[in-house]
Amino acid sequence: MKTILLAALVSTLPALAAAAERPAGLAAAEALARAALGPECTMNDMAEVPMAGPDDDGFGHFFHRFTYRAARQSADEPEIEAELYQLFCVAGAYNVRHAFVLKTSDEEGLRLLAFARPELDYAYADEEMTTLKAPPGVKGFGAALQLVNSRFDERTLTVTSVGAWRGLGDAWDSGTWTFRDGGFVLTRFEVDPTYDGSPADGARGHVVYDAAE
Known part of the structure; x- marks a missing residue:
C-alpha cells in the first residue's frame, strides 16, 4: 500500500508550484460545499483558497476533468464529460480534509459526493491499545462527505485516502474508491488501529473490505 501521511502542517499555506488555473465552476462548487458542510468546511477562513498542481500536497483545491460512458448509454452516444472539484476544507495538525463536488454534462447542477x-468492529487486548484481541471486522457501512489526505488518479479514476489517527501515524486507515457509472464505489479499505509505535508502511494493516475478493 502506498501511504502518504503528513507529519506536520504549518499554519500558513506554502506557495504551490505550478498552480492550476481557477476553473469557471469553482465558486459554485465552493458554495455548495460550504452550505452543506458548514463549520466542517471552513477552508481555513481563507478569502481565496489557492489552486494546487498535480504534484502538490493536499493544500489547496484540485480540479480534474475526465470522460466516461454510463451503463445506460448506447454505443453510438458520446461519452459524458465530468468535472471533479476536490475542495480543500480544513487542515489539522497532521491531516488535510477535502470534499468532492461533481459536475457532469448529462445533469443539471452540482453534486456533493x-x-x-x-x-469497524474491534477490541483491544491491552490498556495501551497496542494489540487487538482479534483482527478487525466490519459491523456496517456509513458514508463520509470528506476524505483525509486524499488523491485522485485520473488514469485509473480512483480516489485514495490515508488518515492518520495521531501524529505518529502508527494507527491509520486507508480507503480506495473507484469511479463507476457516475459515482465512486468503495473497492478497498484497510486499517491498523493499534497505537504501537510501528511505522505506517502498511505492513501491519488489516484489509477489512476488498471488492476483488
Missing part, C-alpha cells in the same frame, strides 16, 4: 466507509 459521499464515500462509503465501513464501520
